[in-house]
Amino acid sequence: MTKKRVVIALGGNAILQPGQKGTFESQLENIKITAKQLVSLVERGYQLLITHGNGPQVGQVYLQQKAAEKEGIPSMPLHACGAFTQGLLGYMIQQCLFNEMKKAGLKNNVATVVTQVLVSKDDPAFKNPTKPIGPFYSEDHAKKAMEEFGEVWKEDSGRGWRRVVPSPEPQTIIEIDAIKELLSKGTIVIASGGGGIPVFLDENGELKGIDAVIDKDLAAEKMAEEIDADIFVILTDVPYVAINYKKPDQKNLMNIKLEEMKKFYDEGHFKEGSMGPKVKAVLKFVENKKRTAVITSLDNALQAAEGIFGTVVSP
Ligand SMILES: Nc1ncnc2c1ncn2[C@@H]1O[C@H](COP(=O)(O)OP(=O)(O)O)[C@@H](O)[C@H]1O
């Protein structure tokens, strides 16, 4: 029997939650809980392609670079910080999956692929930063950083102020053939973490890193189409997508058809840099593949993959 393929996108904010300090241990604790859920999916016979966000982590690594510069240690560019977070989070997810699979009596077969994602150097996103990264700060802190360093900061969904960076459209997953090959061998693959390391083709046709943070939900959608996923699941820190979010008439969306979700998207219910790209990714997958996609919280992975919990969008 062929296994059902599911692409799971784990939110960076769900791993490093607002209000948490972001220690290695606290992030590992959050991943452990998720790993249990992911292993229950493997036990049910699902084949997994996992990806993860890196918004909080890449911002944290970037700040660490800036701090190290004061000690005379050269700082790494933002795209290299993205690569750091792919390695770090891939390691943490792999380790937690290994431990949980062992407990469940399953053979360990997990690999992280360092993934580059092609973007256009001329993408308008480079002139209009929207992707929040790093910790949440007060408005005063944000205003100071904007004046002192010329950074762009925005308020993020009522949770505080964050620095925003360009988030160009993912065009091609460079390592997609390797990812497909691993999946065909039955490996659980972690790929395109943090949306992938942003790269562009220079005038000589060579790949080069470019400073940006790609939206992992949009990159995940690309992979879901490429590997012909049966279902696409985005796990974040809220159980449902809502319309009139944080207003007195907020309404959670449960089972919803593509056309109705499209209407809410066009009406502007979902914020840029947070829920907006998730809904955009889901709409694209459902439209192009005529299959279901789900957005829900990390603790509902199993029911989400079965299409019975969360905001379930169907053709
Ligand atoms: N319409 C909406 N419905 C639900 N959540 C929303 C909505 N608009 C914005 N959000 C915010 O989006 C957040 C999830 O996006 P984000 O923090 O980018 O997730 P992640 O890092 O998990 O990918 C939620 O915690 C919530 O605060």
Ligand SMILES: NC(=O)OP(=O)(O)O
């Ligand atoms: N790269 C990215 O989309 O990260 P988040 O999911 O943390 O926003």
